[in-house]
Amino acid sequence: MWRPEPGRGQAEQEICHREIEEPALGALWPPRATEAKHGGDSSLEDILTNTTQADGYDEAADQGATVxxxxxxxxxxxxxxxxxxxxxLTEDNLRERFSATRHAVRQALMVLEKRCLIERRKNFGAAVKSYTRKEVIDLYSVRETLEISGAQQIPFPVPSSELQKLIDVQERHDQAARTGNMRAAFKANIAFHQALFNLTGNNILATVIEDFARRAHVIRFISMANPDLLEKARRDHWKIIRAIERQDREELVLVCRDHLLPSRDTYLAQFRHRDEP
Incomplete structure (x- = not known):
């Protein structure tokens, strides 16, 4: 049966509530060899096969992945x-990788298209979405507006139990960064921002922030592979936690705004040579 990547246990650590200190991580890079980015010249079939094998999947045993x-x-x-x-992204390759029905693959592609992660082009089919320069700037302008609003709406003081949830999630992010587990770092990063903006008590705003953050996944892949940017993101998270603990609204808003910029700027610099689609 098709299986997702098995979870990794996290060591429990003692937390000091009175004074939150950023853990010393040591070297964060390089990541596991299995997490290395595949070259852009690889075929989709090679990428899918290599990724599956690198993450410990048994393709012969994989059957019937869900949407x-x-x-x-x-x-x-x-x-x-x-x-x-x-x-x-071709249906045949995806069906083979996931041992899934054509219906399940098509439904999955529809979900990804709604999330703005893929796009369909005439006479080409489905492909990973590519943003123009203007689209990137516009998307991050909206994200900045939303996340600043979220930071401004978090009521102070934040209950210690809610602050502890942020700390627990960030420790998972630290552990993933330390071991070079980019999949775990990705999941922990999402969990951190979900927990952060859930503090607003505004479920609609939190959902919209999450939706626009997901749209930026295509843009953020370069920063995920950069050890310096990964370290900056990790430190930003601890700055956010400290600002909440100190009830420093100005610092919280500033960090939340600046936290968005590296992935945007890195993507624009990397693809500045591309023609507009």
């Missing part, structure tokens, strides 16, 4: 750079 499992796996592959912008 949700297919969506989650492809979403991770996009944000981790295993699948590149404009890279084609």
């Amino acid at each position: 949700e499992q297919i969506v989650d796996a492809l979403e991770e592959d996009i944000v981790l750079g295993y699948l590149n912008p404009r890279e084609r």
Whole structure:
């Protein structure tokens, strides 16, 4: 039966509530060899095969992945750079990888299209979404507006139990960064921001923030593979936690805004030579 990547246990650590200190991590890089980004010249079939084998899947035993499992796996592959912008996704390759029905694959592609992670082109089919320069700037302008609003709406003081949830999630992010487990780092990063903006008590705003963050997955893959940017993101998370603990609204808003910029700027610099689609 098709199986997602097995979970990794996390060591429990003592937390000091009175004074939160950023853990010393030591070297964060390089990541596991199995997490290395596949080259852009690889075929989709090679990428899918190599990614599956590297993550410990037994293709012979894989059967019947659900729509949700297919969506989650492809979403991770996009944000981790295993699948590149404009890279084609064929139903036959996906059916073979996930041992899934054509219906399940088509449903998964529809979900990914609604999330703005893939796009369909005439006479080409489905491909990983590629943003124009203006689209990137516009998307991040909206994200900045939303996340600043979220930071402004978090009521102070935050209950210690809720603050502890943020700390627990960030420790998982630290552990993933330390071991070079980019899949776990991706999941922990999402969990951190979900927990952060859930503090607003505004479920509609939190949902919209999450939706627009997901749209940026295609853009963020370069920063995920950069050890310096991964370290900056990790430190930003601890700055956010400290600002909440100190009830420093100005610092919280500033960090939340600046936290968005590296992935945007890195993507624009990397693809500045591309023609507009």
